[in-house]
Amino acid sequence: MTTPTIAIIGTGNMGHCIINGLIANGHPYEKLWASDPSIEKLEQMQKKFRIMLTTDNKEAIRHADIVILAIKPQVFLDVLKEIRALLNTSHPLIISIAAGIKTTTIQRYLENHPAIVRCMPNVAAFISCGATGLYANPHVSTKQRDMAESIMRALGMIVWLEQESHMDIVTALSGSGPAYFFLIMECLQAAAERLGLESETAKLLTLQTALGAARMALESGESLHALRQQVTSPGGTTEKGVEVLQQAKIDQLFFAVLQAAKQRAEELEK
Secondary structure: OOOOOEEEOOOOOOHHHHHHHHHHHHOHHHEEEEOOOOHHHHHHHHOOOEEEEEOOHHHHHHOOOOOOOOOOOOHHHHHHHHHHHEEEEHHEEEOOOOOOOOOOHHHHOOOOOOOOEEOOOHHHHOOOOEEEEEEEOOOHHHHHHHHHHHHHHOEEEEEEEEHHHHHHHHHHHHHHHHHHHHHHHHHHHHHHHHHEEEEEEEEHHHHHHHHHHHHHHHHHHOOHHHHHHHHHOOOOOHHHHHHHHHHHOHHHHHHHHHHHHHHHHHHHHO
């Protein structure tokens, strides 16, 4: 299969991350274009990568088979209006990672049933350990779907969604999720310090415990409920701690957390 030419519009954190992942996976430098209005960003990119760089979005996508829109939602439609004539004639696969921009919104600005994949990565993509939800509109072919999957796997694991409306749940869960876990770990560390542990010791134990629990959950094949039961001995210390969480209705708390984040995602789409 011929290696596709990919144009990344926007070289911010996520655009940079995608470029880094593609190169790490062996994508040829000459098959990668990136554009950004910031000459400073492009100069920094030039020092690290030998890819094709430009401040002209149209030049970047002129010969692209895949166009990745790694730009902020606030400028998304302005950029789309700028490049839509080229997109309408070249018909590339469009991959959008702009939060809150639906595929139907993009489609309204384009012609001829454009193939669009919408993605919601998270911050852990920066270390190739992210979780990304993907949705393909009906015009995406099997080959294009495979190409999108290959690109986004460079950022970590991926899941395909059958309904675009579920992207708001993904945003609330995995998109915002790292912040929830950072807060939980922050609270555990602070509690251990209040009980007498030194700060660095409390932090290291908290981080390793979180990492170990996540790896066990990923690798064991057991349900999260079963794993919790296995480490919660009747009458033991873990049971006492878990009881406090359950009495505080932690399940209802996290439902409210996801519900609030999902509602905000829906508001931003309007």
